[in-house]
Amino acid sequence: MLHSLTTSYKLALGSSLLIFLPILISRALVSPSSEMSPPPSPSSVASSLLVSRGLHLQSLKVIQSLWAGYGEICHMTASPNSSPNSSAKTSRSASTTNSNGSTPQEIQSFILKLITPPPTKSNDEGHLRKILSYQVEQYFYSELAPLLPPSVPVASCVASINQHHADGTSTTAMLLSDLRQRYPVAGDKRAQLAATQVHAALDWLSGFHGFWWPRAKAMDRRSFVRPPLEEIKLTAEDGREKSVWLNGGYTYLATRRKEYDDLASDYESEWTGALTKPLEDAISLSEVVADLLGPREQGWGRTEAYQTLIHGDVKSENLFTSTSGEEVAFYDFQYVGLGLGVCDLAKLFTCSVPLHLLVSYLDAPLGRELAMQPGEKALLERYLARLKAVSQKEYDWSVFVRHWETALVDWLRFQASWGFWGNTEWLEARVRWILTDGRWGEEVVGDWKHGQRTEAV
Missing domain, CATH: 3.90.1200 (Aminoglycoside 3'-phosphotransferase; Chain: A, domain 2)
Known part of the structure; x- marks a missing residue:
């Protein structure tokens, strides 16, 4: 197990998730631009993540704002695409791994964590802490959470993105299985x-x-x-x-x-x-x-x-x-x-x-x-x-x-x-x-x- 775990770490360190972190931080340090484009809407990000899983967005509701306006946490539902080539079956299975173990339903429930932080100066420790923390969280869900046994339940990361824009802003998003399906309180x-x-x-x-x-x-x-x-x-x-x-x-x-x-x-x-x-x-x-x-x-x-x-x-x-x-x-x-x-x-x-x-x-x-x-x-x-x-x-x-x-x-x-x-x-x-x-x-x-x-x- 230890050998396979170490191998997983080495593979994880080569993943595209982490390659862009230096870019994310360095671009987050530039001064705000007067021509800064507005952040993408949660629904557009959700749709792009779902399509890669053969799913179609049905509904989306913002349930919480992140600290200092850095983004939103949304509840969303999705259904399989009607296309015969969609990978909906795969995505339905993935969304339940280590989270609820229930039989996949046609309408599935997800949580979207969308981070769209503003650029700021390099001496702002609080801002840097948050930027780094979201990358740490994405690494955890993508690389470490799947290693946990069922006795330690956590959400599954179904899909994620890191996008970095010319104006110094960025978009980080995680599509997570909805823990409330099994843990409603x-x-x-x-x-x-x-x-x-x-x-x-x-x-x-x-x-x-x-x-x-x-x-x-x-x-x-x-x-x-x-x-x-x-x-x-x-x-x-x-x-x-x-x-x-x-x-x-x-x-x-x-x-x-x-x-x-x-x-x-x-x-x-x-x-x-x-x-x-x-x-x-x-x-x-x-x-x-x-x-x-x-x-x-x-x-x-x-x-x-x-x-x-x-x-x-x-x-x-x-x-x-x-x-x-x-x-x-x-x-x-x-x-x-x-x-x-x-x-x-x-x-x-x-x-x-x-x-x-x-x-x-x-x-x-x-x-x-x-x-x-x-x-x-x-x-x-x-x-x-x-x-x-x-x-x-x-x-x-x-x-x-x-x-x-x-x-x-x-x-x-x-x-x-x-x-x-x-x-x-x-x-x-x-x-x-x-x-x-x-x-x-x-x-x-x-x-x-x-x-x-x-x-x-």
């Missing part, structure tokens, strides 16, 4: 999941992380996407082809220095001193934590043995569940990349898990400090048990907890610098306790100091 924006849905989400994440954990080392890290401002320089210099993020997620410190600097100068915040005050060698705790969690392009990081692919943006609004809530399927893979699975859990627990599943006010009312409570521990134990079963790898509980608590500190650093939401009282109370735990400090900061001395030798 959508997770609401910034909402809490029911207990059954939380358990299903943990099972999906442990299956996803467990599948990629033993396979992550086979991936060519030279193809991984770096932080946006670093990536654009590398792209211009060597034209490297891209796969997924070297560091999964969008909140890690290397790509959030502005927010971190804002926190460092915010003397009214409780967390300024704890997270940004320099320790030895002018390195802050946040930077020590980032070094522990962050994957490296080369060399042996302190968590290298536990790194897998993570989703990168785990929250209730990025999943659908079955009617019973016992099955879940995630989507929105713009920030998939290397990392520790606990980094996905940190956001999930803070933003989408009901507080009563983490802590009982009767047993441990939220105060200034809070140790791990039975509810939190039970959820973590469920995740870890399946993670080890799927991966067939060992993960000692004490090591896992150290990684988990470190991920909470890192997630708090982002929220403190960007804005709090979710189970804020719980997160802050947990991190206060973690920072006063001498054993955590010795293991995390002490190990970092030891690692620095070892690397110096």
Whole structure:
């Protein structure tokens, strides 16, 4: 399996999907043109994608706009072309792979993700992050998603395009199978999941992380996407082809220095001193934590043995569940990349898990400090048990907890610098306790100091 997986990566890196990424980025950096042509309509893009599959557009409805007007997400239906030479049968089969397993119907349901970003200047990190994220997502759906087992359901990419225009704009589109056919219950924006849905989400994440954990080392890290401002320089210099993020997620410190600097100068915040005050060698705790969690392009990081692919943006609004809530399927893979699975859990627990599943006010009312409570521990134990079963790898509980608590500190650093939401009282109370735990400090900061001395030798 590992040999075939590695071969798949090599083939993927030669695909036309990735060849045009340097062009996309470089053209996205030019100044807006007064003669810029309007972006193509969703219906015209949908029709062009469908015709290659022997299908004809029946209906299309915009259901969501992308961030900052970068495009739309549409629901559409299609039917087979009447032409006797159409490939409708093939397309109907493809649209159900790894998504619902149902018998193809004459009228089929799809999701169109259409990205038509404006051009902008090269120092706009947020824009570059989005441009790169959509390419990462397209790579994931086209090359990695088909490798996942049925127990980790995701949408199938039926067709996709990358078009680059003379005025510096571009059109990127993915035609995806409609997960709602099997998972009709959508997770609401910034909402809490029911207990059954939380358990299903943990099972999906442990299956996803467990599948990629033993396979992550086979991936060519030279193809991984770096932080946006670093990536654009590398792209211009060597034209490297891209796969997924070297560091999964969008909140890690290397790509959030502005927010971190804002926190460092915010003397009214409780967390300024704890997270940004320099320790030895002018390195802050946040930077020590980032070094522990962050994957490296080369060399042996302190968590290298536990790194897998993570989703990168785990929250209730990025999943659908079955009617019973016992099955879940995630989507929105713009920030998939290397990392520790606990980094996905940190956001999930803070933003989408009901507080009563983490802590009982009767047993441990939220105060200034809070140790791990039975509810939190039970959820973590469920995740870890399946993670080890799927991966067939060992993960000692004490090591896992150290990684988990470190991920909470890192997630708090982002929220403190960007804005709090979710189970804020719980997160802050947990991190206060973690920072006063001498054993955590010795293991995390002490190990970092030891690692620095070892690397110096």
